[in-house]
Amino acid sequence: MNHRRWKVLPPPPAGCLAGAELPPLLAQLLHNRGITNPAQAESFLDIAETLQGDPFLLPDMDKAVSRVYHALLSGETIAIYGDFDADGVCGTAILTEGLAALGGKVISYFPHRVSEGYGLNTASLDSLREQGVTLVITVDCGISNFSEVEYAQRSGLDVIITDHHTITHGLPSALAVINPKRADPSYPFYHLAGTGVAFKLLQALFQTLGRTGQLTRMLDLVTIGTVADMVPLLGENRYLVKKGMETLSQTSRVGLIEMARAAGLQLDRMEAEDITWSLAPRLNAPGRLDHAFSSYRLLVTDSPEEARRLADEVEKKNTQRQKLTGEFLARTREQLPAGIEFPLLMIGGEDYPPGIVGIIAGKLADEFYRPVFIFEMGDTVVRGSARSIPEFDVVQALFECQDLLLRFGGHPTAAGFALPSENLSRLRQCLLDKATLQLSSLDLRPSLTIEADIPLHRMQGSTYSLVGRLAPFGRGNPVPTFLSRRTRVIDCQKVGGASRHLRLKLRDKEVIWKAIGFDLGHLAAEVTPEIDVVYNLVVDQWNGEETLALNILDFAPAC
Structure with missing residues (x-):
């Protein structure tokens, strides 16, 4: 990590949130999050139930409820047809x-990540029809499966799509397409995860039948899927995650209890960050390396014996995933061009495991602050994942190169793609041209x-207690970051x-703080007697004791 651009x-404005009677710092932090009146502040801090949207405001929800009710x-x-990541598994x-x-x-x-790929495919639809399925409901996928939905309809299958991925060009001809990103702006919240969209379908069904009280138990999985997919923890997501963390702390799901045990976590002390860094990678690991069904079984089993076996299996898969990621990340670094004066990275090979290309892309995008495309080269088809920066929308870039692709989809900063192998060099040049045009004049350093x-x-x-009132933290609602100037370094x-x-x-006046800067050891020579330091507040646990400390994100000589 190198020094970043600081945006203070x-x-x-004077009198901001004056009627809310809040401490000045809390009022400032709320203002930074776009909260400008006391009613908004109360709703944000109390995480009011009014943050939930009426599920029937989602386009096609009435059609979906009617069809599912008839099927029941x-x-x-x-058939519930889910994506193989943590969001899709939880929603399923x-x-x-x-x-x-x-x-x-x-x-x-x-679907199997390697043999079937992302989303619907005709072979799986045939298999489901042969098992007597007449209605397929997707979770976290389907929005780009135009031909597959048409095939399903010709085969006598009705399809309801629940998805949250970016809509690039029209909608599949499914019986219902439930996606908060549809052009119709009737639904008040845009950023639901795939699990969240699936939950809204259930909410609409249970509301119709007068049984909404039974949904609370499911909020633990809604929370895990929502946090795992890195959607903004604002609006309705904030409500779902806050209530879901309460459910998770006392969950009766033996699979979650066993997974927490294997990960060394205490469910009653978990925070959203623990899902991001511990639970989500474990739930993702089977789908990355083998098949997601073991993660699914871990979530739904009632058997303590099966839960322990599956939790240990998932733990081993995650360890294997970490090892593979390290090996292929090192190999990828060897292919990097000299220096970092390039607008985009596109690297891969024949034996890259498809399940970890997205992780490698994400790590390199964070390190070099460039769009990164990592791919697995097959005999006839190239499959890959892209991770990007806010300045470059990878879905839009792939859309503009779509004549070279078999399929693509995702979000502005994270996408997947597949193309005929013979088109790889042309795609590389197409993407490079677009990145050069958009990024060459920019200061490509991450901002803080x-x-x-x-x-x-x-x-x-x-x-620290005041800052905690803003939790749960995540994308869109980050842990607050502070700047303190002219602090004296005494060790x-x-x-x-x-x-x-x-x-x-x-030291500042008579106050002394302990501070830790993770991955900043290489900058030790730049520490001067007085520094301006950027940090957030953390609880440092050491030898069974908890003390408040600074988590250093960056620093500079005092000015």
Whole structure:
């Protein structure tokens, strides 16, 4: 990591949120999140139920509820067709459980990442039809499956799509397409995860039948899927995750209990960040390396013995995933061009495991602050994943190169794609041209948004408690970052394996703070007697004791 561009947000206008009677710092942090009146502040801090949208405001929801209700009454077999990531697995689990609770005959299906690829495919639709399925409901996929939906209809299958991915050009001709990103702006919240969209379908069904109280149990999985998919934790997502964390802390799901045990976590002390860094990678691992069904079974099993076996299996898969990622990340680095004066990276090979190309792309995009495309080269087809930066929309770029592709889809900063092998060099040039045009004149360094400029001696335990009122934290609602100027360095050490980290003691007036800078050890020589330091507040756990500390994100000589 190198130094980043600092963007210090201006102080709020005088009298900001005056009627809310809030501490000035909290008012400033809320203003930074676009909250400008006391009613909004109360809703954000109290995480009011009014943050939930009426599910019937989602386009096609009435059609979907009518068709599912008919299937339940007539005893049809319903297939829930989920994506193989944590979002898709969690959404599939809640839909399967919910419809089964309503007396439905339900089966779940996940395509194999390598042999079938992402989304619907004709072979799986044939297999489902042969099992007696008459209605297919997708979770976290389907929005780009135009030909597959048409094939399903010709085969006598009705399809309901629940998805949240970017809509690039029209909608498949499904019986219903439930996606908050549809052009119709009737639904008040745009950023639901795939699990969230599936939950809204269940909510509409249970609301119609007067059984909404039974949905609370499912909020643990809604929370895991939502946090895992890195959607903004604002609006309705904030409500779902806050309530879901409460459900998760006392969950009766033996699979979650066993997975937490294997990961060394305590469910009653978990925060959203623990899902991001611990639970989500484990749930994703089977789908990356083999098949997602074991993650699904772990979530829905009632057997303690099966839960322990599956949790241990998932733990091994995650360890294997970490090892493979390290090996192929090192190999990818060897292929990097000299220097970083390039607008885009596109690297791959014949034996790249398809399940980890997205992880490698994400790590390199974070490191070099460039769009990164990593691919697995097959005999006839190239499959890959892209991770990007806010300045470059990879879905739009792929859309503009779509004549070279077999399929693509995703979000502005994360996408998947497939193309005939003979088109690879042309795609590389097409993407490079677009990146050069859009990025060549920009300062391509990651920016660091600083929410408040505060003397370090004013930081105290009550500040940490005040900041905690903004939780749960995640994308769209980050942990607040502060800047303290002219802090005196009274101790500086490189710590950790290979001296990767930086441990400091900082003084401002009579106040002394311990501070840790992860992955900043290589910058130790740049530490001067006085520094301006950017950080957030954390609880440092050491030898069973908890103390408040600074998590250093960047620093510079005091000016």
